Amino acid sequence: MNVGIIWFRNALRLNDNRVLVECLNSTNSQTILPLYILDKSDLEQNNNENKIKFLYESLIDLDANFKAKFGSNLIVLNGKSKDIFRKLLDSDLLDLSEIFTDYSNKPDDIENENNLKSILAENASVKLHLISKVNSLTNVQEVVSQENFKPPKTMKDMEKLFSNLYPKDEDGFYSIDKPLEIPENSKPIYENSSEIIKDYLFDVKKELSLLEKDSKSYFKGGESEAIIRLERKVSSEEEYIRNFRKPRTISTNKPENPLEPETTGLSPYLSFGCLSPRLLWKETEKCYRNGEHTQPPESMHGQLMFREMFYILSRAVENWDSDTNNSMCKKIEWGDFDKSKMELWEKGQTGFPYIDAMMRQLDATGWMHHLGRHAVSCFLTRGQLWQHWEQGRDVFDRKLVDADWALNNGNWLWLSGVAPFSMPYFRLYNPCPDGKSSLNVEAKNAEFVRYWVPELKDYPSKYIFEPHLAPTPIQENARCIIGKDYPEPMVDRKVVAKENLAKFKASLATLK
């Protein structure tokens, strides 16, 4: 019996999963074998616990849904994918014919893929299918190899690109593909693999139980959770979706539930592939069809188009995740790696309550408000600390539950000011937002800072963003002396901002 492997990688779901559909439709495989492969030591080294927890929960959910639908468990293995595939190929017990997985251009995935290809080269009868349009709305390989392709840098570019690929219908909506239904299984599951791969079997439930319990991690992983949240935050919130505008959705988290984001909170589900971007697009479109709605770049569809832009760019631009030999990254003379600066920033001990609140939220929950991301990345790089964007990128990658290689690198390129996006380098975010700042919705409600920086909970709002300016009696009254109970600002923000602006300008001049 020929076996076709469904190798789940970045799409931990059954809905709108082309990998699943293609495998079940293939005439070359008579039985199927669903696999997920992780490398525990690698996973633990590069991800904090919130992310690992989210992954385990997603795998448990996928397993349960797969079992309910297809009558068999998902097989989760711990090891190097090349060793595992070698084992499967060498076994006499299993007649492997095809491997189906989702297309990815993440460096780790490409490395694993290349290893697999070299193994398969010795077994010409086994075919590897890389399925496109699983986690993106477009076929990014096809898009970037088109003759007239130019890397998109603005929303206008993306609108042009979408108009060509998905001509608008009479109502003005792009003809994005319909999400795929979960297919009916017409094939038996290959049940005899456990003997072959027994050394690699990974007990997800057990591993999850070993993780720490006191995590503030807010999002629960899994497709089931994604579908519930999609319904709760999109489908049944039509007015919110139709009016969606990024700058106007800044707000502190609700006092009664400080961990729940004001925005949809769907990003972790997108990055783990628990949710199809196509499904989110179409649910949003349903809301749009009922009345007036915002337009890109600010609208919900606009957000998904930016996501798509980064997927395309990360494939088109060599060395997307590096500042070397990256055609979209200006090489700025960043300061040498400064361990103490990085630690203060990462631990939320900079002495800037807004920055510290955001960084502590990131550490505790794995999530941060998008404008917080702007503020802390600007602060770390061109704004105040003059540290290399790659350092901040690494921290975000390790801690953000919604970290996505293409998006995370793209956003750091953008916010640090090195990419040719619309971010004039002199436009800095104020780490101490006051009532006049565009961040003022957040600033007016200082509860956010009080929750995450409880040392300052008794400070009057007037001083909460720059507590070192509070007169001594006020500090004493709030039982938090700056310099003793909460740090002094680690830099004079205005002085360093001015210096950094000059350095950035000087660096740019040498590039001309």
Add this chain to the structure above:
DNA sequence: GGATCCGTTGTAGCT
């Protein structure tokens, strides 16, 4: 080909 416009989301100070 030089001028002008525009870009998902700036800030500070003044009236």
Add this chain to the structure above:
DNA sequence: AAGCTACAACGGATC
């Protein structure tokens, strides 16, 4: 208190 202006001046696309 909302709105204007200055700040300092990017870089690619378009006219």
